[in-house]
Amino acid sequence: MSDAVRLVLDVSEREHGERLDRLIAARVTGVSRSFAQTLMKSGDVLVNGQPAKPAHRVRAGDQIVVMLPPVEPPEELEPVYLPIPVLYEDEDIIVFDKPAGVVTHPAPGHEQDTLVNALKAIRPDLRLRPSDRPGIVHRLDKDTSGLIVVAKHEDARLSLLKQWQGRSVVKRYLALVHGVVEPDEGTVDAPISRDPRDRKRMAVVPGGRPAVTHFRVRERFRCATLLELTLVTGRTHQIRVHMAFIGHPVVGDEVYGRRGFVVPVPRQFLHATYLKFMLPSTGKAIELETPLPHDLQEVLDGLRAREDRTLSGAGTGPR
Structure with missing residues (x-):
């Protein structure tokens, strides 16, 4: 049996006033707000040595201790049926249109309801173990929706990995960002690494790993x-970090963004909309595209309706 994991989090000035459950979910990889709340109920979260409730507002300088229970991975992944559409499949790969809220692979607090659990359910013949991160070549954040490719065997995984590492894959995203981006298109070329002030976050850091994002105004x-964004590299949280770096953070991003927006936003407005790569067995190029999901489309519709009302009330013509 593995030992429990003890994490110590120091609250920064930027996090002053944040809800405790939200902070833990943002700082501890793989831990959701609901799982954080469960830990608090069992007394496994302390603020300055004292138990605290999920709605507790932290202060800069507070020390938070989080005790994560030991997790013994089963010999085989448990199959779990989840509403995750399959957009393409052959003998080598399967391409999902991942909804927001689904974690890619098992992690503390998300041992079962993951993409690979769903893969095990719909393709029970595949031998999948939790520790292997089976077939995973690239990832999407839990709250990012869109296209994700999973290899069905090792040769296919290695073929895809070579393409991803060689930067021959075309990856496009749609993101709604705060503020008016003036240039019609541009490039953010800024290295990314762990934030030296907060190791649970990424940041633009001199000497970090090269990171390049092209953007075009839609x-x-x-x-x-x-924005439509094309990733040249694939660093952790790259789009979210780059957009915050240029002063236009992704709307709904609770880690790198701003609080509040003019219309309700259910989660970060980031969607992996397009992929182009070579099929492992044939070498033939394949292009896949998926539109904005309903929750993000509603945000856009709300924005457009709000602006139409504003323009009508001001007595001005269309822009």
């Missing part, structure tokens, strides 16, 4: 801009 609003 639509402008009075307070936000819809």
Whole structure:
């Protein structure tokens, strides 16, 4: 049996006033707010040595101790049926249109309801073990929706890994960001590494790993801009970090973004909309695309309706 994991988190000035459960979910990889709340109920979260409730507002300088229970991975992944559409499949790969809220592979607090658990359910013949991160070549954050490719065997995984590492894969995202982005297109070329002030976050850091993001404006609003982004590299949280770095953080991003928006936002507005790569067996190029999911489309519709009302009330014509 593995030992429990003890994590110590120091609250920064930036996090002053944040809800305790939200802070833990943002700082501890793989731990959701609901799992954080469960830990608090069992007394496994202490703030300055004292138990605290999920809604507790932390202060800069507080020390938080989180005790994560030991996790013994089963010999085989448990199959779990989840509503995750399959957009493409052959003998080598399967491409999912991942909804927001689904974790890619098992982690503390998310041992079962993951993408690979769903893969085990729909393809029970595949031999999948939790510790192997089976077939995973690239990842999407839990709250990012869109296209993700999973290899069904090792040769396919190695073929895909070579393409991802060689930067021959075309990866495009849609993101709604705060503020009006002035240039119609541009590039953010800024190295990314762990934030030296907060190791649970990423940041633009001199001497970090090279990171390049191209962007193109799709639509402008009075307070936000819809961007199409193409990743040249694939660093952790790359789009979210780069957009915050240029002063236009992703709307709904609770880690790198701003609080509040003019219309309700259910989660971070980031969607992996397009992939182009070579099929492992044939070498033939394949292009896949998926539109914005309903929750993000509703945000755009709300913005457009709000701006139409504003323009109508001001007595001005269309922009």
